[in-house]
Amino acid sequence: MSTKIDIPAESSAAAKGKAPLIGMVSSSSSTNEKGGFKKGIAILDFLLRIGAIVTALSAAGTMGASGETLPFFTQFFQFEAGYDDLPALQFFVVAMAVVGGYLVLSLPFSIVTIIRPHAVGPRLLLLIFDTVALTLNTSAAAAATAIVYLAHNGNEDANWLAICVQFGDFCQQISGAVIAAFVSAVVLVVLVIISGVALRRQN
């Protein structure tokens, strides 16, 4: 990283004026080494983004499809549990679907950073929106975790009973969805850090 690269003074000076707006096309030939590193980072970003899409959407899907109806019922009452009984799990489905949708929409910008490794605009845009998506993803995962924990363990002091005793399958489904959401949150943290590294001064 700290090796000295000889850059012709003229092409570097020409790039200084244009770079933030149209990418460093004119000087891309003189900064091959850095360009290769940036391109590698951009490809890694793209692959991680696809992984995050899969985990985020599968988290939303698993949670959205979760539900269990017990095989016995009384005259007035059938025992069933679903994610829509608990507001935190409803929020989880919506938030993870939004995060997955955003990640799909962000793919073109990620491709732009592969083609133009020195373009600052798309990279900064990705950093900002990735940070917001990370916040949404984390809050969905954490709120659902608090409820899933309660469903598993209950709480004696508040007199909240563990519903997982009856609804075992339901609890397994929502636990899986929460784990997928945490994986996608970790990938988003890595994506934000990657954007930060790629934004470093590259001369």
Added chain:
Amino acid sequence: MSTKIDIPAESSAAAKGKAPLIGMVSSSSSTNEKGGFKKGIAILDFLLRIGAIVTALSAAGTMGASGETLPFFTQFFQFEAGYDDLPALQFFVVAMAVVGGYLVLSLPFSIVTIIRPHAVGPRLLLLIFDTVALTLNTSAAAAATAIVYLAHNGNEDANWLAICVQFGDFCQQISGAVIAAFVSAVVLVVLVIISGVALRRQN
């Protein structure tokens, strides 16, 4: 931002080799305009950081001090509620204290970026750890929110009763703490974005 600045070719070339390690001391005089912008951003970062410290620590403190004992009791039982009855709220206290502690420790690095607006190392370090702190802060706030919501409203389907009916003061305290945590999360999002903007190529 897109104004063309005349930078003497020699001093800029000399800075290229050294900048990532010791800051752009040699060229700071020739990039006054950009340096001023970066310095302004760094000062804003410092002020926001102090604000986040106050909100994060007050969130942890308010939650840690929360508790209520009802003025009546039976022979065997005294009715009291505290944050340590609920694991999500315990996590909240620990996580917000950690975030507050990290923010205090990050102040020196923020000061370094004020003194040396072009130094990349401290800025990247702040971006990475701010992102991690943001994740911790958001998860604490969201998990506590799920529980506070449950305490306020209860849940008929899971047969969880609203404990705020009895413990009104306690619920007000924990709600306040959660709001403070969300304020600190928003400030952390802004800090991450500020770091991203400051990391842009500055030539």
